[in-house]
Amino acid sequence: MRWTQTLIPTLKETPAEAEITSHKLLLRAGLVRKLAGGLYTFLPLGLRALRKVERIVREEMNRAGALELLMPAMQPPEIWERSGRYVTASEVFFKVRDRARKEWILGPTHEEVITTLVAGEINSYRQLPKNFYQIQTKFRDEIRPRFGLMRAKEFIMKDAYSFDATDELAQVSYQKMYDAYARIFQRCGLKAIAVEADTGVIGGKFSHEFMVPAETGENEVAYCESGQYAANIEKAASKGSLIPTPNLSTGGNPEEFATPGVVTIEALGAAPYGVAAHQQIKTLVYVVDSKIVLILMRGDDQLNEVKFMAKAGATQVRPAGVEECFGALGAKPGSLGAVKSTMTGDKIQIFADESLRGAKGMTTGANKDGFHLRHVEIDRDIEVTQWFDLRTVKAGELCVATGQPLKIGRAIEVGHIFKLGTKYSEKLNAMFLDESGKQQPAVMGCYGIGVTRTLQAIIEQSNDKDGIIWPLSVAPYAVCLTPLSIVAGSPVMALAEKIYAELEAQGVDVILDDRDERPGVKFKDSELIGFPIRVGIGEKSLAKGEVELKLRGGVLTPVKVEEAVAKVLELVKGTA
RNA sequence: CGGAGCGUAGCUCAGCCUGGUAGAGCACUUGGUUUGGGACCAAGACGUCGCAGGUUCAAAUCCUGUCGCUCCGACCA
Known part of the structure; x- marks a missing residue:
């Protein structure tokens, strides 16, 4: 791509609406623009990065044996009434009416739809297990959309739903997703940790959230540094307060x-x-x-309402x-x-x-x-x-697994996996005949990744004072070619065109900064956007037969002109 | 939904208190000079001052309402 042919509206100044780093950078680097609160347009550059995250998600879901399909975003309220969630989830619905005044729900999630589908199409244990997924826009009437893509009214989610014949097999499906998620976030260059979580309105037996540690995260996580225990604060337990409860009588009656x-x-x-x-x-x-x-x-304790x-x-x-x-x-x-x-x-x-x-x-x-x-x-x-564990764990209390002091940190939830059991299959009649010819409800699991949120979490975790530092795997372009003069036919521009053509021919995502701008502007923009590899071509280095290779956040390295393409290919393919 | 703050050019903001010709920087257009880390000079284009009502000879400015945006909270008695 030639820079002048696309639209990359970078901003020198931070728009007043953005509060956290990743939101500021999304706007400044020209990745997204706001249409209204919680509603964003992905500009060409932002969409490229988003598509790369989606591709990783898709590849790993496919690798784990899940089947991609696409369900309607608009759903009939009847299926929500059948599952019992028409009331319990009503606060998040966006509803629309058709010309006959009939009500429809813009899907906040798809358990009801997929279970209805499976109820009609799956009849035998021989057809199980199955795991269906889609990557699709979800609609949620959030109480307060915030931080750009972090919590939006409309966002892109990968949602997957597994169906198994038995609880044991469902556990296998769950584990496959757990492993797939770990790979997905790792490939996105994210440090994400899996934590035990509450199941919330979705219901079900147990679940894990995948959390990206970040000061600006909306969740709190209690964790043991041994790595053996981590849980959402809404779920976390400890060995109790460090101060024992008085248990000696102090007198007579109250x-x-x-x-x-x-x-x-x-x-x-x-x-x-x-x-x-x-x-x-x-x-x-x-x-x-x-x-x-x-x-x-x-x-001295806090009630944990979720518990x-x-x-x-x-x-x-x-x-x-x-x-x-x-x-x-x-x-x-x-x-x-x-x-x-x-x-x-x-x-x-x-x-x-x-x-x-x-x-x-x-x-x-x-x-x-x-x-x-x-x-x-x-x-x-x-x-x-009745007695329950209802207290909110505090930092420093001892881990139930290791006895070491727990720490508490903030994090961004990028993925959530649930073992659902048969709640939905029973209510929506997703039954199959088992080996003995008996009707059984399918045992379900559901698995979500906030794709747009993941994109922003990557930025939140990977940036410096100059801008975004994209991991190679999700960068909108892997390579930014920066000729310092764009005079057609000049040695600098001729070389830039040659390298550009060769990299394109090799299938490298490369952008040629062919703008008639001063070098400083080009450098600043390339660092703000955060292309992983920059190849600078200017008269000074060219006189020595060299171009300048710079990794984002790294040092400038001179490379011989004739070796430039091969060197870039090594870096892009990860063989350097 | 409660609280707070903010809505003035594409962006960042000044002007409002004390009513009287709508401003600056950046960005944009044209010309020129520049050219290795966000250049300079000159000329230009760009606004229903969020919207509606009110007060006034006169409203960006004062009053009322409303919409939108941002942040905090929506549990600790």
């Missing part, structure tokens, strides 16, 4: 004491009360699937409002408690965090504004309905 104006853990921990946070029981009032429940945490939803099997969870708290317990937040003797109204379910087991000498709210209770012993004074 005793009320006045705490005027004290409504926070911190205030009760300060003088004149001096009740340390870990000696307090925090009483959270939640509305869980329309029912009021209490959740008890140690004062709670998973363990309690809840689908909709929100903290209760002040009025709801008052209605249930007769006091406002800050003085709430779960001690039997202070609870007067209807019976409320009480869920308690494991860390409170056997706790004695605790302090909690008295269900009377401005009062707390001390000498609370949980087993004696509180009727706990």
